[in-house]
Amino acid sequence: MNKKMLYILLAVFTVVGFIPSICHAKEKKTASKKLPVYVSLFDSYIMQNKAGKLYGPGIEFWEGIMSHVDGDIGYEFKLVTFPEKLDSVREGKGIGTGGITMTSSREEFLDFGVPTNKVGQLIAVRKKLKEVNYPLVVTRRLSTWTNFYFFLGVCLIIRIFALMLWYTEKGNPTIPKKFGLFASIEKSGYYISQLIVWESMTTIGRGKYTPGTRLGYAITKMSWCFGAIILGYMIGVLSTAMFTETQAELDSVIHSVSDLSGRTVTTKKDTFSVGAAKSKGAIVIHKDCKNLEAAFDLLKQGKSDAVVGDSPAVLSYVKNHSSEFVVVGASFDNRFYAPAYPSGWDDVREKINQATLKFYEDEKGYPRVYNKWFGKE
Numbered sequence: 001m002n003k004k005m006l007y008i009l010l011a012v013f014t015v016v017g018f019i020p021s022i023c024h025a026k027e028k029k030t031a032s033k034k035l036p037v038y039v040s041l042f043d044s045y046i047m048q049n050k051a052g053k054l055y056g057p058g059i060e061f062w063e064g065i066m067s068h069v070d071g072d073i074g075y076e077f078k079l080v081t082f083p084e085k086l087d088s089v090r091e092g093k094g095i096g097t098g099g100i101t102m103t104s105s106r107e108e109f110l111d112f113g114v115p116t117n118k119v120g121q122l123i124a125v126r127k128k129l130k131e132v133n134y135p136l137v138v139t140r141r142l143s144t145w146t147n148f149y150f151f152l153g154v155c156l157i158i159r160i161f162a163l164m165l166w167y168t169e170k171g172n173p174t175i176p177k178k179f180g181l182f183a184s185i186e187k188s189g190y191y192i193s194q195l196i197v198w199e200s201m202t203t204i205g206r207g208k209y210t211p212g213t214r215l216g217y218a219i220t221k222m223s224w225c226f227g228a229i230i231l232g233y234m235i236g237v238l239s240t241a242m243f244t245e246t247q248a249e250l251d252s253v254i255h256s257v258s259d260l261s262g263r264t265v266t267t268k269k270d271t272f273s274v275g276a277a278k279s280k281g282a283i284v285i286h287k288d289c290k291n292l293e294a295a296f297d298l299l300k301q302g303k304s305d306a307v308v309g310d311s312p313a314v315l316s317y318v319k320n321h322s323s324e325f326v327v328v329g330a331s332f333d334n335r336f337y338a339p340a341y342p343s344g345w346d347d348v349r350e351k352i353n354q355a356t357l358k359f360y361e362d363e364k365g366y367p368r369v370y371n372k373w374f375g376k377e
Helices: 002-032 057-066 082-090 134-142 145-168 189-202 214-250 272-279 292-300 311-320 346-361 366-374
Strands: 035-039 075-079 117-126 264-266 283-285 306-310 325-337
Touching: 035 057, 035 082, 057 311, 057 346, 057 366, 117 272, 117 292, 117 311, 134 214, 145 189, 145 214, 189 214, 264 292, 272 283, 272 306, 272 325, 292 306, 292 311, 306 311, 311 325, 311 366
Parallel strands: 035 075, 264 283, 264 306
Antiparallel strands: 117 306, 117 325
């Protein structure tokens, strides 16, 4: 009897001794297990700084949603490419978020949650010139090497004609015989000759000084013809700098989606935006645009008329470059961004769906993040 009791007590103490170890091991395993959330870099929506930290509206939307979850759901971001993100969700490895558009084809192998963003296609154009320094823009357009060499050429032509006129009019009492390069104007035949040439080039009459020989008259007639050509060129350069290109920017030819037909637009390659712009009749440049920034660079260089892209990315980029670009018209082909869950993750999806709705209702939730990155709705 004593021996039996001894075995029973030993068994009880053994079991009781293992219980804390088992609980601790289970607690440690639960604590170390975090929900994988797969994200991919997306222009102005999910970005990564030099230290490797992820940031952007897509990250802040998810963090805000998870802060409203009932209970503690630990998670960690895993940075992958966009195709890898969809594959990871399909294989049941974790959740995918950030720039995943809800489509019927994706719904066949993914379960979408409550949308985090309404997303459409937006059009951005160069900033209207009336909002920048107009005199500075005109000055920059006139300050070209071509115009500089043209000015030097005009000065040289005037001096050549003046030299020819002074040589032929030495006997003319109104033109001093002395060349007088360093003399006063009234005593310098060269300067008086320049004055006659200048008057002939810019007017149809002559002033106080006139040629007295047939050859002198012929030279003034030649200078008059050159003056007409030079004046015409100068008017063309000035009008181009002041009105032609400027007016195109002041009154952009693209105001809405209906103006895209026949226009050249740039967008990020291999995205929904390519097909959306083509469906509106636009000529799309996208093969050289690995990201949205490249598309805006081409617009800045004048190689396209507009940029078309997903509204969150376009709004964020334009907000950070508001002195150069502006959004025109309303969004089109509207859809939604939503987190994607593997099939069978209904419990997790339901919790995060509820948290998403709370995030929307919280004045310091969705509105704060949206206004921070995109401006007021």
